[in-house]
Amino acid sequence: MEDESSETSNKARLAIMELANMISVPMSLNAAVRLGIADAIWNDGTNSPISAAEILPRLLLPSHTTVGGDPENLQRILRMLTSYGVFSEHLSGSTERKYSLTDVGKTLITDSSGLSYAAYVLQHHQEALMRAWPLVHTAVVEPEAEPYVKANGEAAYEQYGKSEEMNGLMQKAMSGVSVPFMKAILNGYDGFKSVEHLVDVGGSAGDCLRMILEQFPNVQGGINFDLPEVVAKAPNIPGVTHMGGDMFQSVPSGDAIFMKWVLTTWTDEECKQIMKNCYNALPVGGKLIACEPVLPKETDDSHRTRALLEGDIFVMTIYRTKGKHRTEEEFKELGLAAGFPTFRPFYIDYFYTILEFQK
């Protein structure tokens, strides 16, 4: 029997307590976004350390808030998220704590286009999605139906399509994450150089295509292809034609196809179908340029591996029990099965990998 007072046992008991209480982390992050803490501290670029009591009057509090809110409870949230690198804590005197934003916290500041990672945090913690989480274990015992479907009676994308609020939040979340990613890859990847007609499959509001067109004037026109209810809400973008449809039926032709964060959501068979439809829409030599999270072969405790594995469980729970994050080898196999003889990965961003499949 293990000696409960040994250092190993002590560390193990601590680690399991941390894991068992881990839900406090995303829930506090969600609270921080709902309250607008990042913008309040940032204060148009100041980011000077301020106390919870000073942050409170700057927050997005509803009018019925009790006596202007509770600074002690706000400080508890700030402290916990400081431990996860969202805020920096500055101690002054014996008890006063002040907070500023770290680089991680700054990803939540609303930019001049109204975007940040905040919408992604909110999107992931909507009530309908939260209802699926206690059912993760059912993905093991009854993998036929997604936990999200068991909890809500229909698939996530079907529900987003019917609700203006969910659809709008999804688009804002995608834009908030995709815009900084695209800025990073467009400086390091030149695969769009010889493309004239580009199609973005599952392009949501069209931000990726807009940014590619801005950076590569050789791309004369782009088609943003997504579900009809999604493109109906997409803004006008010069040079971009929005087209509604179903990628499982067919996709529009172009000399290259871009597809970001789409394959992850679907099963191997569904991915092959989507990729075959892309193959059929391309000329010989044409490229499918996919950007997807790619799992490392080995499991470790790095931030990258954790972010990728956590996203994998999100997909399993919300979108498809057999939709998943894949390894480089698995993507290569999917490409071959869809007819693409050539495959090249480019590691520029830490979360998404660019996967080039050439016909």
Ligand SMILES: C[S@@+](CC[C@H](N)C(=O)[O-])C[C@H]1O[C@@H](n2cnc3c(N)ncnc32)[C@H](O)[C@@H]1O
């Ligand atoms: C995770 S989002 C990625 C959006 C965008 N590519 C980005 O990275 O910001 C997946 C997209 O696939 C779209 N989608 C889902 N099912 C689809 C279908 N059957 N045909 C076309 N698009 C679909 C969704 O509406 C959504 O915009």
